[in-house]
Amino acid sequence: GENVEQHPSTLSVQEGDSAVIKCTYSDSASNYFPWYKQELGKRPQLIIDIRSNVGEKKDQRIAVTLNKTAKHFSLHITETQPEDSAVYFCAPYTGNQFYFGTGTSLTVIP
Amino acid sequence: NAGVTQTPKFQVLKTGQSMTLQCAQDMNHEYMSWYRQDPGMGLRLIHYSVGAGITDQGEVPNGYNVSRSTTEDFPLRLLSAAPSQTSVYFCASTPFGGPYEQYFGPGTRLTVT
Numbered sequence: 001g002e003n004v005e006q007h008p009s010t011l012s013v014q015e016g017d018s019a020v021i022k023c024t025y026s027d028s029a030s031n032y033f034p035w036y037k038q039e040l041g042k043r044p045q046l047i048i049d050i051r052s053n054v055g056e057k058k059d060q061r062i063a064v065t066l067n068k069t070a071k072h073f074s075l076h077i078t079e080t081q082p083e084d085s086a087v088y089f090c091a092p093y094t095g096n097q098f099y100f101g102t103g104t105s106l107t108v109i110p
Numbered sequence: 111n112a113g114v115t116q117t118p119k120f121q122v123l124k125t126g127q128s129m130t131l132q133c134a135q136d137m138n139h140e141y142m143s144w145y146r147q148d149p150g151m152g153l154r155l156i157h158y159s160v161g162a163g164i165t166d167q168g169e170v171p172n173g174y175n176v177s178r179s180t181t182e183d184f185p186l187r188l189l190s191a192a193p194s195q196t197s198v199y200f201c202a203s204t205p206f207g208g209p210y211e212q213y214f215g216p217g218t219r220l221t222v223t
Contacts, residue, residue: 098212
């Protein structure tokens, strides 16, 4: 199976600053790399994803970068806002399964 | 579209009881899965299905059974509940052949006493 590590586990930033969360994985066959956001008491929701043939993808304030050689991908949030406060999970996909990281709790301080 | 629905929202069981968590989706997705989420941990895959009649085990399958008789429904059965199964359970679906975004249900909070 896949071994997924996510860092940091908690992150506090001032409103307007940037946040970066890193996810490392072990299976070189992984070919899809999504990030999910989960607000307290809610279900996870996809915020951005990237496929193995792409190095970077951006959607407004959110971007994901992929380094397949080093087996890691990162979530970048710029100009953070209080509503970005949530838990973020990476979930690389391989062998018909999604493997979730243990999550990063992001707090944006107004 | 209702998306992915789960029932019940909350459930309390006594040790040794059995029950079925229901999951349904109306998006004609082939791939469905069950996860459990414990405090401070990510989502761990229990069982998944890539189509009607096909199921497979995930990371933590012990104590749970599934079946997939239709594309729409994917129930999760707890055979003999144990306190270690206290958790929040999420069902998800996605079109197969991608992979693609997973759509999650609202979750079922289960407590086993």
